[in-house]
Amino acid sequence: MTMTKSRSRDFQIYGLLLAVVAVLPWLGAYPVFVMKVMTFALFACAFNLLIGFTGLLSFGHAAFLGGAAYAAGHAMKEWGFPTELGLLFGTLVGALLGLAMGYLAIKRSGIYFSMITLALAQMLYFFFLQAPFTYGEDGLQGVPRGSLLGIIPLSSDLALYYFVLAVFVLGFLIIYRTVHSPFGQVLKAIRENEARATSLGYNTARFKLLAFVLSAALAGLAGATKTLVLGFATLTDAHWGTSGLVILMVLVGGMGTMLGPIVGALVVVALENKVGDIGRFLAETTGVEWFAGLGEAVTVVTGLIFVICVLAFRRGLVGELAAWWQRRRGTGAAPAAS
């Protein structure tokens, strides 16, 4: 009873959010910016499936975003794939990369798992650096947007906007369904106590691998969509810095919450765009010249947020909000941060 009640409340919130995002372009929001946020939000949601609901910290998710971005871009530009097939191809490449990396990484757990994913992603980065189809430092440019099912052209930002929104909603619903399925319950059991899940007869390695592949596939979908939106794919997508960025998004928004990654993606992408302005403002008001260079050193700001979040703010924005709501309603202890 309470389950269905909380679920219907969930969907009221999601519906409201969807309505807001759907009218944003009419309220003067820059469509490409919102689309960029949506692709990163999907990326972060996919990542959250692992860290938030399975307890696995992957430090290599940039490989799936970047790999799929190149794959989809190459398919659409060089092979003339229609847009939908291009995205599908990117997703498939993400899934296959995830299968290979996950198969190796789940052989170890905890911190080793993180180090292995980081190292394998770095290997892939060096491969992309040398491979001819990525065009090295220049990046793969001029990827056509094509049209939806060959009928609706996506060349206008507005048409593309609703297409990307649909892709995002689809990805989000897949994650929602996964998390709230019996499969998702097993994943949570693994997160809480892997040994106990094993002793109950679950083949935890297989569950972890499946979660990893699903997460990689959705990260791939995000990467492919990103190529579609921006028209290019670059090495930055596959760099370890991007893996760090998606961790930050989920950390800021709230690990293990459905909406946290979306909020986190918005905050982090906006911050990356605006940090230069903030720095110039600080330099003017405080007279400290160093702030003016802040735009060049965004990592100082992201690093600082990382440290603060880990030390004092582990539930993230959405997690804190939910805890505050719970306290206000007086429904007992707030849920522990995961």
Next chain:
Amino acid sequence: MTEIFGIPIQAFLGQLLLGLVNGSFYAILSLGLAVIFGLLNVINFAHGALYMMGAMFAWMGLTFFGLNYWVMLVLAPLLVGAFGVVVEKLLLRHLYKLDHLYGLLLTFGLTLLIEGFFRSFFGVSGLQYSVPEQLQGATNLGFMILPNYRAWVVVASLVVCFGTWYVIERTKLGAYLRAGTENAKLTQAFGINVPLMVTLTYGFGVALAGFAGVLAAPILQVQPLMGSNLIIVVFAVVVIGGMGSIMGSIVTGLALGVIEGLTKVFYPEASATVVFLIMAIVLLLRPAGLFGKEK
């Protein structure tokens, strides 16, 4: 006999030496990671950034204060170590009761912070640091020309690595450390100040990284991002060797450096990825690592 497998012996030995130099850095850094992980259960992502800090301090010491290489070889690790002590006391200390992943995340944030900080002052172009005059030039060994500084890097690293091994495995202080690694609570019950030991261990581990940074300053470009790719290779080294044994870290680090150097001779395209490939193979055949024990 001037060729080995069709490669001129000079080039071959030159790459071998370069591999040993890189291997020395891998050894010192993975050793530091292992010592820290043993006691703190934290994987210090900031190790690469602190290595960079050591190199930067060496350059700053010479450029701003006229302090030469030898002074900075002692001073820079001390400064980096002191920085580590502050980090441990102020930040890391609060995370020991939580999941180990938070330690990794915190030190990752620190890495971004430190690298970004230095970048905001020095940009990303490399700063020149010349080889100290006592070690300039090269020695002709008959079969190869040995650059003195590179030989010094290998020797100095080996001395530091084996010195650390000796202290940990053969002295009373090391016995305390090993006891703390095995069971911190019980060790504290015997009257040993474990929190202090934890602080000093972290300081010592990062000082090793700073030392490696000073050694690297004259041969590699000194720049704020010099540690960020290195640390990922060192992680792979740690996965290959496992963090269970000090000697294992040293041997694995050196061996992988040499293998990487030889790959540069025979198949240069793979030299950047060979360590990662070896990691993948080790994971398939012996998941716990060559010297590791599954915790």
